[in-house]
Amino acid sequence: MSNRARLIVGLQWGDEGKGKIVDHMAQTHDYVCRFAGGHNAGHTIVVGQRKYALHLIPSGVLNPDAVNIVGNGVVLSPADFIEEMKQFDNLEGRLFVSDRAHLLLPYHALIDRAREKLKGDKAIGTTGKGIGPAYGDKVARVGHRVGELHDTKKLCDRIMEHFEMNAPIFEVMGLEIPRKEALQKELDAYKASLEPYITNTTLLIRKALCEGKRVLLEGAQGTMLDIDHGTYPYVTSSTTVSAGACSGLGLNHKDIGEVTGIAKAYCTRVGNGPFPSEDFGEDGERLRKRGHEYGTTTGRPRRCGWFDAVAMKHAVQINGVDRVALMKLDVLDGLDEIKVCTAYRFQGEEIDYVPYDLESVEPIYTVFRGWKKSEGAREFDELPEEARDYIAALEEMIGCKIGIVSTSPEREDTIVR
Numbered sequence: 067m068s069n070r071a072r073l074i075v076g077l078q079w080g081d082e083g084k085g086k087i088v089d090h091m092a093q094t095h096d097y098v099c100r101f102a103g104g105h106n107a108g109h110t111i112v113v114g115q116r117k118y119a120l121h122l123i124p125s126g127v128l129n130p131d132a133v134n135i136v137g138n139g140v141v142l143s144p145a146d147f148i149e150e151m152k153q154f155d156n157l158e159g160r161l162f163v164s165d166r167a168h169l170l171l172p173y174h175a176l177i178d179r180a181r182e183k184l185k186g187d188k189a190i191g192t193t194g195k196g197i198g199p200a201y202g203d204k205v206a207r208v209g210h211r212v213g214e215l216h217d218t219k220k221l222c223d224r225i226m227e228h229f230e231m232n233a234p235i236f237e238v239m240g241l242e243i244p245r246k247e248a249l250q251k252e253l254d255a256y257k258a259s260l261e262p263y264i265t266n267t268t269l270l271i272r273k274a275l276c277e278g279k280r281v282l283l284e285g286a287q288g289t290m291l292d293i294d295h296g297t298y299p300y301v302t303s304s305t306t307v308s309a310g311a312c313s314g315l316g317l318n319h320k321d322i323g324e325v326t327g328i329a330k331a332y333c334t335r336v337g338n339g340p341f342p343s344e345d346f347g348e349d350g351e352r353l354r355k356r357g358h359e360y361g362t363t364t365g366r367p368r369r370c371g372w373f374d375a376v377a378m379k380h381a382v383q384i385n386g387v388d389r390v391a392l393m394k395l396d397v398l399d400g401l402d403e404i405k406v407c408t409a410y411r412f413q414g415e416e417i418d419y420v421p422y423d424l425e426s427v428e429p430i431y432t433v434f435r436g437w438k439k440s441e442g443a444r445e446f447d448e449l450p451e452e453a454r455d456y457i458a459a460l461e462e463m464i465g466c467k468i469g470i471v472s473t474s475p476e477r478e479d480t481i482v483r
């Protein structure tokens with residue numbers, strides 16, 4: 067009988083503040099594992115005087131006793147991964163990359179950007195990192211896996227064959243096909259840096275669970291960006307929901323224990339696509355300023371709006387969330403009124419579920435009384451009555467307990483109920 071892993075997932079459009087909770091939980095776990103996405107994800111961790119930027123390496127890297135795993139469901143840019151690794155010493159033996167993870171190579175990023183440009187005003191607003199093209203190659207069965215770095219000559223030949231077959235596409239996009247010698251050199255450099263870390267991570271995690279180790283699974287992006295359950299086509303290209311943790315690491319559903327879903331007390335989104343509760347006025351601007359809502363990976367200003375309880379209920383159900391961590395409650399401090407989207411108007415009717423076409427819904431709001439200050443509260447009872455009422459109402463609407471409330475970026479300013 068093996069132990070169960072704990073899972074953290076984003077419930078909105080990413081940037082929910084997963085970093086604060088994952089960093090905190092990583093301190094008490096033996097293994098921290100990434101299961102989806104690539105270096106489109108990102109958060110910054112400050113420890114003492116030093117700042118660390120994490121995009122691909124799991125957050126457990128800051129716990130010297132934790133083992134960090136990049137699972138098969140991730141698309142790995144070797145160049146970016148190697149650069150990120152330089153921030154840390156002694157990673158051997160505590161960082162592992164699945165031999166089945168797919169390689170994201172520079173041409174994927176070129177294709178991503180060229181496609182976005184060609185789409186004009188229909189662009190997705192991707193991070194431009196090559197995520198879509200890398201997953202596209204994987205699903206089309208023309209991708210290349212990290213394990214192939216063991217034999218770079220063979221890998222180089224395969225990639226060159228791929229280029230030859232796709233020459234017309236490169237031409238249309240105005241992209242140059244890389245030269246074989248340069249590609250071989252690049253792959254050799256990746257191999258030299260990464261080979262000690264490449265392994266069968268599915269076996270590693272299974273062993274860890276069987277030995278009773280504490281395993282944390284770290285989701286990236288959010289439910290509304292999931293390839294199936296998000297606002298397609300304005301989504302990322304991976305399974306960001308809890309089911310992705312199984313396929314992206316080689317686990318089965320019985321391996322998953324407690325699921326913590328992360329949500330902000332309001333909503334944000336970067337890139338294009340539907341966002342029913344977006345606020346285009348002063349309140350939206352205020353949330354952006356107070357919440358420092360600018361992308362960590364791209365620096366883009368995030369679109370801001372109100373908590374969407376309909377989308378959140380959808381996310382709670384799809385992920386099997388046991389408890390929600392409500393982040394950045396303090397950003398709402400000082401507002402007279404706080405809106406929550408409690409239903410949508412869709413094709414003339416009021417609905418309480420996420421329809422196929424989220425683009426054409428109109429939000430229906432319930433207005434709550436605001437409060438002066440929640441910032442820095444560490445106990446539920448320290449919160450103003452209106453904030454407690456707001457949280458209780460959200461729990462009722464989304465059908466899940468809000469077990470954690472964050473009231474500032476500081477680790478200690480967290481209420482656990």
Ligand code: IMP
Binds near residue numbers: 106195287291
């Ligand atoms: P891609 O993942 O770069 O293909 O981008 C697809 C969509 O997902 C775009 O709207 C991005 O802004 C969004 N996205 C990707 N990664 C993140 C993230 O870590 N946080 C928030 N949005 C993201």
